[in-house]
Amino acid sequence: MTSLLDVRDLNVTYRTGGGDVPAVRGVDLALDPGDTLGLAGESGSGKSTVALALLRLLPGTAGVTGEVLLEGENVLDMRWGRLRAVRWAGASIVFQGAMHSLNPVRRVGDQIAEPMAVHGTVPAGEAPARVTALLEQVGLPHSRSRDYPHQLSGGQRQRVMIAMALACEPRLVIADEATTALDVMIQAQILALLRRLVAEHGIGMLMISHDLSVLSSTCDRVAIMYAGRIVEQGPAPEVVHEPAHPYASALSAAFPRIGDPASRLAPRGLPGDPPDPADPSPGCVFRPRCAVAEAVCAAVDPPLWPVDPDTEGASTRQAACVHVGPARPLGAAGSGGVHAAPTANPTEEKRP
Amino acid sequence: MSAPAGTPGTPEAGGTDRAGEADGATAPASPGALARRRRREALRRFAREYARNRAGLFGLAALLAIGALALTAPLLVDQADLTITGAPGTAYQPPSAEYPLGTDNFGRSVLDLVVWGSRVSLTVGFLATAVSVLLGTLVGMTAGHFGASGGTAGRIVSSALMRVTDWFLVLPTLVLAVALAAVLPRGTGTIIIAIGLTVWPATARLVRAQTLAVEARPYVERARALGGGHAHVMAWHVLPNVMPVVLAQTTLLVATSIIAESTLAFLGVGDPTTVSWGGVLEAARNAGAISSGIWWYMVPPGLAIALVALSFTLCGRALESVINPRLREQR
Numbered sequence: 001m002t003s004l005l006d007v008r009d010l011n012v013t014y015r016t017g018g019g020d021v022p023a024v025r026g027v028d029l030a031l032d033p034g035d036t037l038g039l040a041g042e043s044g045s046g047k048s049t050v051a052l053a054l055l056r057l058l059p060g061t062a063g064v065t066g067e068v069l070l071e072g073e074n075v076l077d078m079r080w081g082r083l084r085a086v087r088w089a090g091a092s093i094v095f096q097g098a099m100h101s102l103n104p105v106r107r108v109g110d111q112i113a114e115p116m117a118v119h120g121t122v123p124a125g126e127a128p129a130r131v132t133a134l135l136e137q138v139g140l141p142h143s144r145s146r147d148y149p150h151q152l153s154g155g156q157r158q159r160v161m162i163a164m165a166l167a168c169e170p171r172l173v174i175a176d177e178a179t180t181a182l183d184v185m186i187q188a189q190i191l192a193l194l195r196r197l198v199a200e201h202g203i204g205m206l207m208i209s210h211d212l213s214v215l216s217s218t219c220d221r222v223a224i225m226y227a228g229r230i231v232e233q234g235p236a237p238e239v240v241h242e243p244a245h246p247y248a249s250a251l252s253a254a255f256p257r258i259g260d261p262a263s264r265l266a267p268r269g270l271p272g273d274p275p276d277p278a279d280p281s282p283g284c285v286f287r288p289r290c291a292v293a294e295a296v297c298a299a300v301d302p303p304l305w306p307v308d309p310d311t312e313g314a315s316t317r318q319a320a321c322v323h324v325g326p327a328r329p330l331g332a333a334g335s336g337g338v339h340a341a342p343t344a345n346p347t348e349e350k351r352p
Numbered sequence: 353m354s355a356p357a358g359t360p361g362t363p364e365a366g367g368t369d370r371a372g373e374a375d376g377a378t379a380p381a382s383p384g385a386l387a388r389r390r391r392r393e394a395l396r397r398f399a400r401e402y403a404r405n406r407a408g409l410f411g412l413a414a415l416l417a418i419g420a421l422a423l424t425a426p427l428l429v430d431q432a433d434l435t436i437t438g439a440p441g442t443a444y445q446p447p448s449a450e451y452p453l454g455t456d457n458f459g460r461s462v463l464d465l466v467v468w469g470s471r472v473s474l475t476v477g478f479l480a481t482a483v484s485v486l487l488g489t490l491v492g493m494t495a496g497h498f499g500a501s502g503g504t505a506g507r508i509v510s511s512a513l514m515r516v517t518d519w520f521l522v523l524p525t526l527v528l529a530v531a532l533a534a535v536l537p538r539g540t541g542t543i544i545i546a547i548g549l550t551v552w553p554a555t556a557r558l559v560r561a562q563t564l565a566v567e568a569r570p571y572v573e574r575a576r577a578l579g580g581g582h583a584h585v586m587a588w589h590v591l592p593n594v595m596p597v598v599l600a601q602t603t604l605l606v607a608t609s610i611i612a613e614s615t616l617a618f619l620g621v622g623d624p625t626t627v628s629w630g631g632v633l634e635a636a637r638n639a640g641a642i643s644s645g646i647w648w649y650m651v652p653p654g655l656a657i658a659l660v661a662l663s664f665t666l667c668g669r670a671l672e673s674v675i676n677p678r679l680r681e682q683r
Contacts (some may be wrong), residue, residue, distance in 0.1 A: 057577055060503050087579035095577075100570040105592045114588065115578040146387055164578075 003069075004053070004204040005172055010066040012058065013050050019282040021278045023049045023062075025228040028304075029206075033171065036198055038215030040251065041225035044176045047208045048096075049218070050225075051176045053228075054206075055087050063167075071171065088115045092165040096177035098157040108160045109145025115167045125213075134163040138193060142184035155186035162193065166201070173198075175207045179214060191218050193235060210333050213255055216240040224248045227275050227285040230304065234317030244307045244319040246290045294320055366414070401674045411663040416561060418660055423469040429464045434627055436460075447648050454648035456632075457639040465552040465632050466652045471662065472628035475541055477610035483548025485602050490556025491517060493594065495556070496563025497586050501576070513558065524666020533621040540623050546613045555601055559594055564592045596675045603668030607661040614657050629653040 012024035031037050039047050045082040050057050056070055068075040070090055078086065092115075092320065102111055106288050109131045116122040133141040136248065138159040149157055156270060158178065165173050170292040177188040195218055198205050216236045224234035232245040239337050244247040250270040272289035283298040284290070290297065297326055304318040402408055421428075421624040439459035439461035447454045453462040491513050518526075566572065567590065575585050582618030584601040615628025616622050624631070636642075641649040 055577060057573065084581060087577055089579070093574075093577050095574055097568060097570060100573045102568075102577075103571045103589050103593070106588075114575070114580075118579050118584055143386075146390075168578075178492040 003030050004027065004033045004035075004071060005206070006066070006067070006069040006072075007050075007054070008067040010053060010068065011014050011064070012046070012053050013063045014206065015061045015063060019278060020063075021339075023228050026066075027225075027228075028229055029223065029230075030310070031172070031204045031206060033204050034198065034202045036207060036219040037194075037195065038219035038222040039206065039208045039225060039289065040208060040210060040212055040215055040222060041243035042251075042274055044277070045225040046228040047210075047225055048176055048276055049204070049228075051093065051174050051208055052080070054174060055091060055093065060099065075320055085119065087169040088122065088165075088170060090170055092168065092170040092172060094161050094173065094178040094315065095166045096159075097181055098161045099149070099154060099181070101161060102157060102165060104149055105210045107146055107148060107158075110283040112145070112160065112167055113163065121168050130167070131163075134166055135160075137166065137197070138163045139189075153252065154168075154182055158182060158186070158190055158194070162190070164195070166197065169201070172204045172206065175205060177209055178207070179213070180209065187214065188331070194218060210250060212240055224251060228277060229285070231321070232317070232319040233287065238317060244324050245286075245318065245321045246292055246323075247286050248319070250289075250291075284320075292323060293324070375566055378558075382598055387404040387422055399561055399673060402670055407666045408673075411666030411670065414659060414663040415568075417668060418470055421467055421473065422474050422608070425467050425471055429468050433467055434460060444644075444646055444649075451483055453652050456635065456649050457641075459471040461528075462632075462648055462652055465627055466629065466656050468627045469629040469632055469653060470499055471628050471654065473542065473613060473624075473630075473657070474609050475629075476540060476547065476613040477606045477660075477664075479544045480547035480609040480613070481605045482671070483544060483600060484550075484552035484605060485539060485550065486554040488601075489594070491552070491587055492556040492559025493563050494591060497567060497582065497590060499560075500564055500567035501572075501585075502582070506671070512638050513556075517553045517556045521557070523550075525550045525612070526615060529616060530619060530621055532614055538623055540626060543616055543622060547589070547609050551605060551608055551612065555598070558597060562594045562597050563590050566590050582604070598674040600668055600675060603664055603671055607664040609669075610664070611657065611661055629657050 007027060007029040007297060010024055010027040010029075011022065014021045015022055027046075027050060029037065029039075029050075039050065041047050049058065049062075053062075053064050054070075054075065056064070058064065064076060064268045066076070070086065073086075075083065075086065102108065106114075109128070112131045112134055113122075113127040116127055119123070128145075131145050135142050139158060139164070140159050144156070144160075146150070149160075151274065152160065161178070163202075178194070179190050183345060191214065194207075195207065197203070204256065205218055205219075212222075214351060219236050222236045222239045224233070224239065224243075224245065225232045226247045232239055232243060233247040239248060240252055243252050246268075254269060270289055275285050275288070282301065284293070284301055287293045287297040300319045300322060302322050302324075305324050307317040307319050307324050360369030380457065384401065389641050399677075433440050433593075438460045439455075441451055441455040441459040443455065443457050445451055445455040445459070450643040451461045453466065456462055458466065476618045495510040495513040496519075502509065529546045529550045533542055536545065571590055572585055575589050577602070580588070601664060613622070613628065614630030614633065617628045620634055620635075622628060622631055630653075633650065636646070636649040636653075639646075639649070641647075
């Protein structure tokens with residue numbers, strides 16, 4: 001069975017005046033229908049760049065290589081007309097900041113009907129009925145369709161954006177920080193709504209957020225990005241509660257747990273700044289901020305490696321760290337077998 | 353969030369407070385009726401805001417009066433009286449009960465000339481403005497849109513369009529209009545085209561700037577993400593957001609166009625077969641009205657031009673301040 005979304009070795013490089021800046025480096029993602037995948041990471045880690053690359057929405061200064069297979073069809077090779085047809089009908093986006101993603105001079109009902117008009121999926125006469133149905137799905141009364149965006153609250157506007165994303169019945173919905181600007185109550189409502197829609201329609205959802213707690217409550221699987229690479233991925237509860245990669249554990253520890261005095265009294269942040277993506281120095285990019293870095297980390301940029309080689313399929317956990325996988329004994333055994341570790345990795349040859 | 357859907361009486365429905373005072377929140381109105389009422393309300397609010405601007409109100413009243421005068425001119429003025437051979441009075445009669453503004457060198461009533469002249473001045477003012485606003489909006493929006501999101505080819509098209517605009521902008525407007533009016537066959541249509549082709553660059557630049565601002569908004573990116581092409585983005589998202597600026601610019605341009613028409617007529621490149629305010633001024637100058645102190649020949653058409661231009665400017669400013677709330681607060 002072809003998976004809904006299959007991203008293979010995605011690289012995005014921004015050409016700037018100061019040289020090429022790789023924003024996304026060799027990202028692989030897979031998503032089946034009815035699945036939810038969370039993509040987490042700090043600002044500048046490349047999450048939104050991945051989302052925009054999936055529908056080729058990046059500006060002309062971005063060079064994209066690799067493959068983005070949407071139901072087996074490579075988005076990056078598509079002709080312009082086919083691409084326009086796939087946008088929204090194949091995969092739609094719930095943008096961050098719903099207040100700005102709605103045109104202030106158009107009624108929200110017309111804006112929900114906009115993708116239907118662009119794609120001609122629904123005859124013009126039936127569009128109002130479809131808008132009513134969509135608004136009811138997201139829990140808004142149909143009288144709201146005649147309102148302008150400024151007459152709605154933030155949560156209502158986000159609901160409108162979700163209704164718009166569903167207008168052409170896409171197979172994939174990309175939620176790019178869909179709940180970030182909302183308060184926690186509304187956030188919970190929107191997340192419940194997204195969960196329900198995914199379950200009802202069997203669509204796949206790629207959810208992008210910097211908030212691990214949002215992802216762990218919504219997604220089946222989570223991938224953690226750092227400096228344009230996926231450093232860990234696996235089932236959400238395991239990645240969030242028992243992270244294998246030092247960056248994932250720092251990210252997870254940054255959220256205080258309610259009822260746990262230790263996390264409240266000793267909040268753990270992560271020292272240092274995110275790396276400059278334009279800096280081409282070798283080795284693991286997380287090394288300067290890593291608490292468990294070793295000499296070998298300066299030489300080896302570890303690929304994703306199964307954390308627990310016995311598991312298969314969806315429960316597979318992978319992490320990109322020399323402390324994970326066959327290289328694990330290194331930390332205990334000293335630097336004796338340093339050079340054996342990276343060459344033993346079967347995925348090593350894939351890297352450019 | 354699953355409150356009773358669709359009844360305007362619930363707090364969920366938009367604008368309940370406004371709708372409620374009309375029907376007492378009893379009968380649930382149909383969406384159509386609700387929309388009509390809301391539109392009426394919006395219009396009333398607009399009128400109220402406009403009415404707070406006294407200068408704008410004066411401009412509007414003057415324009416309505418002049419417009420009515422221009423439309424009813426055939427009833428008030430006998431066209432035969434405007435011909436040189438059919439002039440009713442004798443030359444250079446000072447203002448009197450029979451001729452409130454005196455007569456010209458042929459014995460025609462200056463009041464009749466000024467009333468009749470309003471027709472040409474207003475027609476040319478409106479049509480030339482329409483030509484220039486259409487052209488300016490088209491060029492400005494195309495340049496702005498493709499410059500922002502058309503890739504390399506788009507940026508080339510955009511630059512080319514803006515260089516053409518710059519070229520028209522640096523040409524002295526009057527000289528270009530005179531040259532065009534002299535080259536093209538004589539007639540009112542020529543004057544309209546000559547003025548329309550010379551005053552559009554400012555509109556183009558203005559619209560381009562506004563287009564660039566709108567193109568940077570996330571909803572334009574969203575429109576592209578949902579598969580909208582260039583035409584869709586421009587017609588659906590950019591144009592409605594550019595319209596307020598275009599509207600305000602239009603009212604200001606009408607004044608410019610009327611003055612330009614009068615100038616061309618005064619310089620003698622207008623249509624000699626029609627009576628216009630500029631044409632009357634030119635005739636007065638040719639007849640030596642200034643040196644011989646025939647003030648009633650010169651002053652009325654001049655005042656008429658000033659009044660119409662002033663009225664349009666006042667209306668434009670008032671409209672601008674209603675549309676742009678930031679200007680309103682500063683007053």
